Amino acid sequence: MAKYEYITGDDIVSTIQFDVLELETRETVKVNGEATMPSMDFLLFPSGLGFQQEVKIVSGDTIDYVLKQTIKKKNIKLTVMWKGENAYQKYKSFITWISTYNNLEKYHIRFSYVLGGIRRYVELAVTNIDLKGRDDYFVSAELTMQPLTPFYERDFFSIMINNTHRGKIYNYAYPYFYGGGAYSDSNLIENDYLKQVPIKIILKGPMITPFVNITKINDDGTNGETYGSVQFSSSTSITKNQRIIIDAFNNRVYMTETNLDTGATTTKDMFDALDKSKDSFLFANPGRSKITASLDNEEASCEVHYVRYIS
Amino acid sequence: MSWACLYDRQFKPLGAWTQHVVSEWSLTRKAYEFDEFKLTCKGFENSRNACYIALFSNTGKIQYLSFCGIPVTKDELTTVSGIDCRQLFNQTIMLDLGARDANGEFKINSVRSLFDYLLNDREKTEEGGLDLGIDYKVDTSDLTVFSTNDWKEEAISREKKVQELWKVIQTACNIYNVVVIAEAQIDAIENQYKLVFEVMRITEKKNIKLSDYDVRMSNTQNVVNRAIATNGTDIKTYYLTNKYEVKEYSTNSKDRLYPPRIVTIYKDPADYEDEAQEQNKTTAQVAFNEAKAEAIQQLNENRYKDKVVINLNTKLGSTLDDVDFKYMGVINQYLPADYENGAENTIKELPVMSIKEDSKGNKSLTFGRLSDFWFMDD
Numbered sequence: 001m002a003k004y005e006y007i008t009g010d011d012i013v014s015t016i017q018f019d020v021l022e023l024e025t026r027e028t029v030k031v032n033g034e035a036t037m038p039s040m041d042f043l044l045f046p047s048g049l050g051f052q053q054e055v056k057i058v059s060g061d062t063i064d065y066v067l068k069q070t071i072k073k074k075n076i077k078l079t080v081m082w083k084g085e086n087a088y089q090k091y092k093s094f095i096t097w098i099s100t101y102n103n104l105e106k107y108h109i110r111f112s113y114v115l116g117g118i119r120r121y122v123e124l125a126v127t128n129i130d131l132k133g134r135d136d137y138f139v140s141a142e143l144t145m146q147p148l149t150p151f152y153e154r155d156f157f158s159i160m161i162n163n164t165h166r167g168k169i170y171n172y173a174y175p176y177f178y179g180g181g182a183y184s185d186s187n188l189i190e191n192d193y194l195k196q197v198p199i200k201i202i203l204k205g206p207m208i209t210p211f212v213n214i215t216k217i218n219d220d221g222t223n224g225e226t227y228g229s230v231q232f233s234s235s236t237s238i239t240k241n242q243r244i245i246i247d248a249f250n251n252r253v254y255m256t257e258t259n260l261d262t263g264a265t266t267t268k269d270m271f272d273a274l275d276k277s278k279d280s281f282l283f284a285n286p287g288r289s290k291i292t293a294s295l296d297n298e299e300a301s302c303e304v305h306y307v308r309y310i311s
Numbered sequence: 312m313s314w315a316c317l318y319d320r321q322f323k324p325l326g327a328w329t330q331h332v333v334s335e336w337s338l339t340r341k342a343y344e345f346d347e348f349k350l351t352c353k354g355f356e357n358s359r360n361a362c363y364i365a366l367f368s369n370t371g372k373i374q375y376l377s378f379c380g381i382p383v384t385k386d387e388l389t390t391v392s393g394i395d396c397r398q399l400f401n402q403t404i405m406l407d408l409g410a411r412d413a414n415g416e417f418k419i420n421s422v423r424s425l426f427d428y429l430l431n432d433r434e435k436t437e438e439g440g441l442d443l444g445i446d447y448k449v450d451t452s453d454l455t456v457f458s459t460n461d462w463k464e465e466a467i468s469r470e471k472k473v474q475e476l477w478k479v480i481q482t483a484c485n486i487y488n489v490v491v492i493a494e495a496q497i498d499a500i501e502n503q504y505k506l507v508f509e510v511m512r513i514t515e516k517k518n519i520k521l522s523d524y525d526v527r528m529s530n531t532q533n534v535v536n537r538a539i540a541t542n543g544t545d546i547k548t549y550y551l552t553n554k555y556e557v558k559e560y561s562t563n564s565k566d567r568l569y570p571p572r573i574v575t576i577y578k579d580p581a582d583y584e585d586e587a588q589e590q591n592k593t594t595a596q597v598a599f600n601e602a603k604a605e606a607i608q609q610l611n612e613n614r615y616k617d618k619v620v621i622n623l624n625t626k627l628g629s630t631l632d633d634v635d636f637k638y639m640g641v642i643n644q645y646l647p648a649d650y651e652n653g654a655e656n657t658i659k660e661l662p663v664m665s666i667k668e669d670s671k672g673n674k675s676l677t678f679g680r681l682s683d684f685w686f687m688d689d
Contacts, residue, residue, distance in 0.1 A: 058626045065626055068672065196369075228370060233502040248369075251314050251330050271316070271329045276497045276504060280330075280371025 015114035016043050016078075020101045021123065023108060023250060026200070026305060029101070038097040039090050041083045044140075048076040049113065071194055073147040076111060076124065080141050087139035091131065094141075098126050105250075108148060120310070123149045150193065150309040160187055160293060160302040188217070189289045193309040196283035198248035201230070202303035203293060205238035210294045212246065212302060217288040227289075228282045231275040240299055244270060248281035313670065315352045315391070317379060318363040320445065322504045325361055334388065336366060337669040338375055342490045342636045342662065343481055345401070348377050348393030355389045358382045362445075364391045365495060365504075376495035376506070396493035396506055399443055400430070401477045409469030409590070417469070421462055422487050423454040426510045429480050430491070447506040448496075454510055457487065466611075468604040470586055485611035488513045488662070490636045513662055515637045519678075521644045525625035534613040536568040538606035539575045542598040549606050555614045555660070557607055574609055578602040618679035619661060624672065631676055638663050640678040 018038050020029040028035045056068040082090035101107040108123035128144035191197050203210050211231040216224030230246050230253075238244055242257045253270045274280055282291075284306060293302035313333040317325040336350035350366060364379035377393030384390075408428070410418045419425050430449045466486050484490055489512050496507045536551040550558050552566040560567075578601045580594035587594040619642060623631055634640075642659045661678035668674040 056624070068624075230371075251332055252328060253330075269324075269327060269329050272324050274371070276373075276502055277499065278371075280367065281369065283370060 012049070012113045012115060013043055013046060015112075015119070016046065017112050019110050019112070021108045021110050023106060026249075029107065036097070036101075039082070039093045040080045041090070042081040042138075044079040044081065046076065046078040046113075048074040050074070069194065071150060073150065075127070076122070076145045076147065078143055080143050082139050083137055087134065087137075091139055091141060095129065098129070102126070104148075109145075111145060118153055120151045120153060122147050122151045149307070152307045152309045154308065158187055158304045160291065160295065160304065187290050187304065189214075189284045189291065189304070189306055190308065191284045191286050191289070191306075193286060196285055197306055197309055199282040199284055199291075200249055200305040201246040201282060201291070201293070202305075203238070203244040203246070204240075204301045204303070205242045205244075205299075206240050206297045207244075207294050207300050208237040208296075209234050210236065210238060210244055212282065212291060212293040214282050214284060214289050214291055216285065217290055223290075227285060229278045230280065230282060231278045232270070232273050233275055236270075236273045246281060248283055251281070253280060312369045313374065314367050314369070315350055316365050316367065317355060317358055317361040317382070318365060318504070319360045320362045322363065325358065326355060330367075331355060331389070333366065333670065335670045337667075338366070339665050339667040340375075340636075341665045342492075343484065343664065345395040345398055346377065346393070348375060348395070349391070350393070351388050351390045353389070354384045354387040355382060358384070358389070363495075363506075364393055373495050373504070376493070376504070396447075397477075397491060397508070399445060399447070400480055400491075401475075403473060403475050405471065406474045406476065406479060407471040408467055409471055409586075419467075421454075421459065422457040422483075422489075423451045425467070425483055426451045426454060426480075426489075426491075429476065429483065430508050430510070445506065447508060450507055450509040453512050454487075454489070456512070461487070463487075463607075465600070465603050466607045468601055469590065470583075470601060482608045482611060485614055486607070488639075490662075492636060511637055513637060513639050515639070516641050516660075517631065517634055517638050518641045519621070519631070519643065521619070521642060523627045524621045524631075525628070527620040527622075535572045535574045535609060536613065537571050537573045538610050539573060540599065540602035540606035541575065541577050542580050542595050542602055543577065544595060545599045547599075547603060547606070549603075549610055551610045551613055557610045557614070574606075576602045576606045576609070578605075617659070617661065618664065618677060620675055620677045623674040623676060628674075632674075634663060634676055635666065636663050642678065 019035045021027070022029050030036065052072040052074050054068075054070045054072050055066060056070075057064040057066055080094065082088075082094070084090070098109070101109055102125075104125055109126065110121050110123050112119050112121040114120070124145040124147045126143065127146045128142070130142040130144075132140045132142070189199070199214070201212050203212065209232055211229065213226050213230075214228040215226040218224045232244070238255065239257075241260055242255055244253070244255050246253050253274060255268045255270050256265050257268075258265045271280065291302065291304050294300070295302060313336060314330045315333050315336075316329050316331070319325060331352040331354075333350050333352040337348070339347040341347075348366075350364070355361075358379070358381075361379050361382060363376055364382070365373050366375045368374055375393075377395055378398070379391050380394050382389050382391045406429075408419050408425075412418050419428055427449065430451070432443050432447075463486055466482075480491060489510050491508055491510050494507050494509055495504045497503070498505050534551075538549045540547045540549070547559065550560055550567055552558055553568050578598040580598040583594045583597040583601070587597045590597060592600075619640070621631060622628060640661050640663065642661060663676065664679045665677040666674070667677070
């Protein structure tokens with residue numbers, strides 16, 4: 001009979017991955033057709049993957065009263081190891097990869113792991129790399145990362161088009177999810193997070209006086225209150241090769257125009273063209289909501305992007 | 312999360328990217344003094360021609376507008392110490408509250424006409440007046456409900472003289488229980504912000520039971536509470552009551568403040584020969600009127616010297632979230648030990664003096680007006 005019993009069980013460390021999101025498109029950055037990833041041989045001792053909540057209370061004689069509840073983001077730390085005679089060279093490649101995607105206005109490095117069969121993502125900034133000396137066959141570094149978002153399970157992406165529109169195929173690779181929302185009641189935003197979540201809207205022309213609204217969906221499936229509305233001034237219109245992006249992730253409202261001859265794209269801030277009596281950005285309240293937009297023209301479309309954060 | 316935008320004088324947003332994420336901000340809106348506003352945001356690449364700074368909520372609702380002063384950008388962060396738009400009225404200028412129309416009647420003869428005169432750019436109404444260089448509107452529509460009976464002729468000095476405009480405005484605010492606020496209103500036709508100075512009556516009342524809140528109080532009893540106006544011959548005494556009203560008494564009353572702190576305002580009739588001729592009155596009458604106006608003004612300045620600060624992030628604090636400068640706090644349980652008739656009489660009415668909030672979610676409400684040592688409180 002064995003003196004010690006080795007217990008093997010489920011493991012999250014082996015599921016840890018890094019990739020990079022391009023913020024403009026929120027698509028995974030690919031190199032030679034593959035999602036870009038850093039070079040590393042082992043990962044050890046991840047920490048900060050759990051849950052932290054700050055609850056502000058007023059103490060009563062018997063019970064306490066909750067004033068404010070906030071989900072706190074915890075720094076994630078782990079040890080990265082490289083093996084072999086060229087371990088330092090591998091470390092250098094790792095650093096180069098981090099530096100390549102360190103422009104936080106353009107990219108977000110994304111950390112993920114699998115828990116209970118579902119991959120959880122968090123976008124983060126690498127704030128500290130503490131390189132250790134060689135230990136025999138290995139070189140290691142302590143990595144500290146600051147989350148920029150809560151954890152989420154997947155990006156959701158849907159396209160709404162006019163009901164009369166036909167024939168287009170929208171093909172988005174994992175982790176994008178085609179919400180399938182034709183311009184009908186089928187589009188749905190489900191926010192299970194404690195707070196509002198930002199939404200990115202892309203309106204494709206042609207449109208006259210573009211608008212987009214977000215409406216609560218009641219428990220019985222009926223439409224509730226329209227609680228957010230972005231409207232452009234009456235003098236604003238966009239053509240077929242123009243897009244308006246209302247991006248609550250990056251706090252920008254802008255128009256892009258593609259020159260059909262050269263393919264060059266120009267960008268213009270559109271904040272001043274917003275109807276100032278309405279909202280500038282849309283956020284989805286906790287619960288279920290739907291989007292409606294100015295889709296009178298059959299060539300027009302509205303893309304909706306949001307992330308389902310988890311507590 | 313909030314964001315900020317710089318605007319030029321015509322309210323055109325500045326920068327290639329106009330919206331800038333704010334890292335921290337703090338704002339103290341004040342009814343009777345100038346607001347204090349500071350924010351730090353992602354660095355503006357250039358702030359040339361900047362005139363206004365606006366703070367927006369995450370969805371884009373404008374929360375506050377002020378003059379931007381000179382933004383300071385350092386380490387990719389811009390810090391703006393906002394200047395209250397009402398500082399436009401922080402000027403020492405010639406005021407003629409005694410001007411007459413073609414019929415010989417005073418042009419200023421109502422509460423609304425008084426505020427219209429004080430707040431409007433005098434360049435538009437008088438030759439050689441001010442050139443403020445800022446376009447704004449004045450909204451005194453809320454004052455139309457004041458009747459001729461509400462007009463307090465005694466409290467106004469008709470003498471044409473150089474005065475501190477803001478002080479004159481605040482005296483008028485005290486007398487008629489109104490506040491002047493600056494707002495960014497939206498011109499729906501032009502889809503453009505406009506700077507509007509609105510004069511609001513304090514019309515709403517909020518009952519506040521002090522034991523329900525986390526309260527910090529300061530009481531100032533050592534203020535001038537009696538003012539004697541005289542021209543050497545005629546004498547009139549005005550009293551500041553414990554209900555913060557300025558009254559004239561013929562008999563003793565229980566609502567007088569003790570101990571008495573007296574100031575005497577003497578105006579020499581010999582100094583008012585020109586004005587007497589202009590107003591077709593005797594020099595003694597004019598001097599006495601000026602003395603009375605100054606006496607009332609001095610007592611009005613001492614109204615609401617007590618101060619009650621309520622932290623809105625404490626129990627029941629959220630019940631006061633909607634309170635703004637239109638509100639008068641009806642404060643219950645105010646110094647109950649000082650009242651001979653028990654708790655039912657321990658009610659004080661104090662206007663909202665300031666609303667303080669910041670990006671960390673702190674918010675507090677102060678009822679009262681000015682205290683002598685307000686700068687030592689925080």
